Amino acid sequence: MSLLPAPLYEQIEKSIPIACVDFVPLRRTSTIEVGLIERExxxxxxxxxxxxxxxxxxxxAQALRRHAVDTLDVELDLPADPQPDYVYQWFPPAVAxxxxxxxGDDPRKQAIGLSFIVEMVGEPRPRNEALGFDYFALDSLPQxxxxxxxxxxxxxxxxxRGASADATGR
Incomplete structure (x- = not known):
């Protein structure tokens, strides 16, 4: 896996959609909480x-694990071949x-986000792009x-939730 020089990658971002993984850690307490990072x-x-x-x-799976370690220094509990919970698209305003x-809005690039809900193993320690990390209930997402x-x-x-209800017949 080689990294491209920054100018070449910037040109590629302006030319074609980029394949990405997006993920949201889930924690079950008395409610369901989602983990988010604070970042520039x-x-x-x-x-x-x-x-x-x-x-x-x-x-x-390797991309999900790499981003989890790079951003929060945690492992993810994943199957060998994880399948997305949703495919979400990101666009710069000019081509949205x-x-x-x-x-979603991303002024830097068009991206195809294979999006996952994940379970983390370990205590998150924000680093690199993450200025902070916390869990939030859906009715109190940060701004x-x-x-x-x-x-x-x-x-x-x-x-x-819909898939769980379908599987249980409820």
């Missing part, structure tokens, strides 16, 4: 989900769809959020 962004300091691009030669397609993060989190949890 094109929108200032915001709270958002975790993730990033998938490198050439890297599996989805205006046909009602749900999408400001990266534009699109709230939709992503709520959609994944709704789909997860």
């Amino acid at each position: 962004s094109p929108f200032g300091v915001v709270w958002c989900h975790l993730g990033g691009r998938i490198l050439r030669g890297e599996t989805v 769809p205006n046909d009602g397609t749900p999408h 400001p959020l990266w534009p699109g993060t709230e939709y992503l989190v709520r959609t994944m949890l709704e789909r997860r």
Whole structure:
């Protein structure tokens, strides 16, 4: 897995969609809580989900694990071939769809986010891009959020609840 020189990667970001993994740690207490990081962004300091691009030669599971270690120094409890809870698209304003397609805002690039709800193993220690980390109940998500993060989190949890209800027949 080689990293591209920054100028070349910036040109690629402006030219084609980037395959990414996005993930949200889940914690069950008396309620369901989601883990978010606080980070610098094109929108200032915001709270958002975790993730990033998938490198050439890297599996989805390897990308999820790499981003978890790089950002929070934790392992993830994943199957060998994890499948996304949702596929969410991110667009810069100049190419964002205006046909009602749900999408997040990312002025840097267009990305296809394979999005996961995950369980972490270990105590998170924010580092690198993460200025902070915390868990939040859905009715008290922090502000400001990266534009699109709230939709992503709520959609994944709704789909997860729907799949659980379908599996139990309730």
